[in-house]
Amino acid sequence: MSLLSWRGWKASLVFVSVLLAACGGGNTSTAAPLAGCNSGTTLATFWTSHTPPDSDSLKHIVDAFNKQSTATCVKLVQVPGSETDIAKLTTAVRSGTGPDVYMLDRFTVAERAAAGVLEDLSQYGAASLAGSYVDFAWAEANFKGKPYALPFDTDTRALYYRKDLLQAAGVTDLSALDPANGPPTIDQVRTMANKVNHKTGGAYDIVGFIPYLNQGWHYTWGFVYGGSFFDKSSCKVTPNDPKIVQAYTDMFTNWDKALGVDAVQTFVSSYNPPNQPTQQDPFLTGHLGFVISGDWVLGQIATYAPNLKYGVTYIPVPKKGDQPATWAGGWSDVIPKNAKNAKGGYEFMKYIAGEPGQRVYTKETQHTPTIKSLQSDSSLFPGDHQFFIKQLSAAHSRPPLPVGAFYWDQLSTAQDAAVRNTMAPQAALDAAATATNAKLQPFCPLA
Amino acid sequence: MERIRREAESPRGAAVIAAPRLHLSKADRRNLRVAAPFILPWVVGFLAFTLYPIVYSLYLSFNSYSGFGNATPVGFANYQHLTSDPLFWKSLWNTLYYTGLAVPIGLVIAIVLALAMNQKVREVAIYRAAIYLPSILPLFALTFIFIVLLNPRFGFVNYLISLVGGPTINWLGDPKWTRFSVVLLAQLGAGGPALIFLAALRAVPGELYESAALDGAGALRRFQHITLPLITPVILYDLIYGTILGVQIFTPAFILVGGTSGGAAYTAGPDNSLLFYVFYLYKQAFQYSDMGIASAMAWILFIISVVLSVVIMRWSRYWVHYEVS
Secondary structure, three states, X not given: OOOOOHHHHHHHHHHHHHHHHHHHOOOOOOXXXXXXXXXXXXXXXXXXXXXOOHHHHHHHHHHHHHHHOOOEEEEEEEOOOOOOOOHHHHHHHHOOOXXXXXXXXXXXXXHHHHHOOEOOXXXXXXXXXXXXXXHHHHHHOEEOXXXXXXXXXXXXXXXXXXXXXXXXXXXOOOHHXXXXXXXXXXXXXXXXXXXXXXXXXXXXXXXXXXXXXXXXXXXXXXXXXXXXXXXXXXXXXXXXXXXXXXXXXXXHHHHXXXXXXXXXXXXXXXXXXXXXXXXXXXXXXXXXXXXXXXXXXXXXXXXXXXXXXXXXXOOOEOOOOOOOOOEOOOEEEXXXXXOOOHHHHHHHHHHHOOHHHHHHHHHHXXXXXXXXXHHOOHHXXXXXXXXXXXXXXXOEOOOOOOOHHXXXXXXXXXXXXXXXXOOOHHHHHHHHHHHHHHHHHHHOOOO | OOOOOOOEEOOOOOEEOOXXXXXXXXXXHHHHHHHHHXXXXXXXXXXXXXXXXXXXXXXXXXXXXXXXXXXXXXXXXXXXXXXXXXXXXXXXXXXXXXXXXXXXXXXXXXXXXXXXXXXXXXXXXXXXXXXXXXXXXXXXXXXXXXHHHXXXXXXXXXXXXXXXXXXXXXXXXOHHHHHHHHHHHHHHHOHHXXXXXXXXXXXXXXXXXXXXHHOOOOHXXXXXHHHHHHOHHHHHHHHHHHHHHHOOOOHHHHHHHOOOOOOOOOOOOHHHOOOOHHHHHXXXXXXXXXXXXXXXXXXXXXXXXXXXXXXXXXXXXXXXXXXXX
C-alpha cells in the first residue's frame, strides 16, 4: 500500500514548489536591504563586541556609511566576545555564517591571522594604505609581512587623580602632578596616596592608589620600568626581563604588602567587583584617589560625572628624570574567512577605519585615531585629550605575537600571584616565559 | 506478544534487563519500514551532530589544529603537554573540589526541599512554586544577583554573618572562598532535583508508614528506615547526574570573570581559583585557538566522568534498594 495517495503527492509537489519560490526570489529586487540604505546595495554584516557608549558611536558611523554608499549596505550586529574571546566569530566562520567585517582587538591580529581566521587584505590593495596609519598600529595589523586588518582607534594611558580627595586629605601642593614638571616619581605619588587612605570599621572605604587597578597592567609597569617583553632576534618572549621583575616587585608585591593584601583585596571586591557598570567606578564615585586609565575615561567623566574635580598627568616613574612611558592599544577591522560579501565589507572597512569613521569615533568617544591626518586636527582633541595625543609619539605597544592572548593571560596570572604574594615575581614570570615560549616556538621565525 | 524479556535477576534481587532479542514478523518489518523515515531525522541528527563530533574530536586530540586550515598530526603531544601544564592540574583540582562539595550538599538540600514540598498543608502548591522558582531563573541573572549578595562590604550575606559576630568574607576576591561561592550559587538550582525527589517520596507506599507508626516508630525513624532506603535509586540517579554536570561546570565562572574582572588582573578568578576544567578547555579552543589541546581535554574529561560514574555505580550496590517497585 502506498504511503501517500496520488492526490497527496500532488499537494506535496505544489507545497514544495511554493516553498522553493518563496526561498529563491530575492535576487532580482533592487530594494534597499535595510532601512537607511540606498536601493541596489548589497548587504554586508559588521560584528562588534563593543558596548555603549562605544557601540552607539559605531552605529552612527554605520548609518553615515549607509547613507552615502551606492554599493553596500552595512548591518551592525552586537555579539558576545571580548578582547581575546572570539568564540562566536570562530564558530560562525566555521559554519559559514560569519560576518563580512569584524572588529578585533589589534594586538590579537597576528594570533588570529596565524590561526587562519582572517583574510589577507593584500588582494584588496590594503598594503597601499600603510603610510596613512601610525607605524605601531600598522605593524600590529600585519602578520608575516601581509596586512590582515585596518587599524581603527588607539589610546594612551595616564595617571588620573582626584583633586578634591587629595585636598581633603591635606595634600595642597599638587605641583608634582603638573605635566609641565614632567612625570612624578612613584615615591611622590605614594606619599600623597597614603594620605588619602581611609578606613571605616577596619576596612578601606577610600584608597589613595592601587597601581594595578583599571589600566595598571603588567605591560603598563613593565614599560614604565624600561622592560622589554619580546626579543625579536631570538623570537622569545622575555617577561622575566629584570626590569619587568622589578616592576612586579615594586608595584604589585610590595605595594599590596604595604596596604595589606587582604584589606586591599576586600576593597577591590567591594568597590570594583566584576562586571561593574561604568558609573559605579571607584574613581568616579570618590573611593580612589589615583588611577591609571586611558583617554576614553574623559568621555565617561563627561557622561557620568561632569563636575568631577580631577587632573591628568604622566604615569609615575621610578626616579626623577626618567622618561615618561605609556602604551597604546586599540582595535582594528578585519575580514574573516568565508565572508560572503568581502568586497562590500572592505569598502566599509576603508570608511570606518579611514578618516570619516575615525573622525566620528574620536569626537564621540574620546578615543584616539590611528589615521595620521586626523592626529594633527586639534579640534578633535578638546581639553585633556590633547595630553594623551602628545604622549602617542613615544608610546609603546604590545608585541604583535601569534600567541598574544596566551601571553596576556600568562602575564596576568603572574601579576595576580605577585599581588597576592603567593609567588615571587621572578618565579611567576619565569613560569610565564617558559609556557609562552613553548607556544610561540612553532611560529618562529616571525619575520 | 512478549518481544523483550526480562531474563535474569541479580543475586541481590535487583531486576536486570537482558539484551533484547527481536523476533520480527512480516507485519512488524513492514511497520519498521514505515517508521524508518520518521526516525531518520533523529538518526541523521545523531550521526551528524553527536557521533561525528565525538569521533572528530578524538582525531583532533592527536593533532595540532587552530580550527582552520589543515590539522597537523602530533601523536600524544597534546596529552603530554597537558600533564606538564600546571593550569591543567589546577583546573582539574578546582573542578573536583567544586563537584565534591556541590553534589552532596545539593543532594541534601534537594531532599530537604522535597520533604518540605511533600507536607500535607493547604498552601503546599504555593510553597512548591516558591521553592522551584529559582530553578527557572536564568543562571546569568542569578549570577549577577549573587555578585551583589556576596559583596564583602555591602552584600546581604556578609550582613547576616556580621549579625552573629562573624568575620567579613571576601567571597569572590579570596581564593579560599571563590569556589565555595559557586557551590552556594549552584544550590539555587536545587528545585529541579527536588521535584524528582518529591515524585520518589510520593511513590513510597503509605501503608509502610502506617505500619511503622503502629509499631511506635517516630518521624525520624520512619525517614531513616522507610523513606531513605526507598528513594535510594533516585539518590543514585542524582549523584551520577550531578557528578557528570558538576565536572562540566562552566557558566557561573564564565559570567563572573569571563567579561571584565573588575579591578583585578586575573582572567579566571583570584589565583585562578575559578579556572574550572571546561572553562580552561574553552580558553584553549576559543582564546588560544588550540582545538587539539581542547579536544584532548574533552576526552580526558570524558574518561574522568566514566570512571566516576562506574565508581558510584559499584558503590551503589551496597546502599541502593530496588526491592519495592
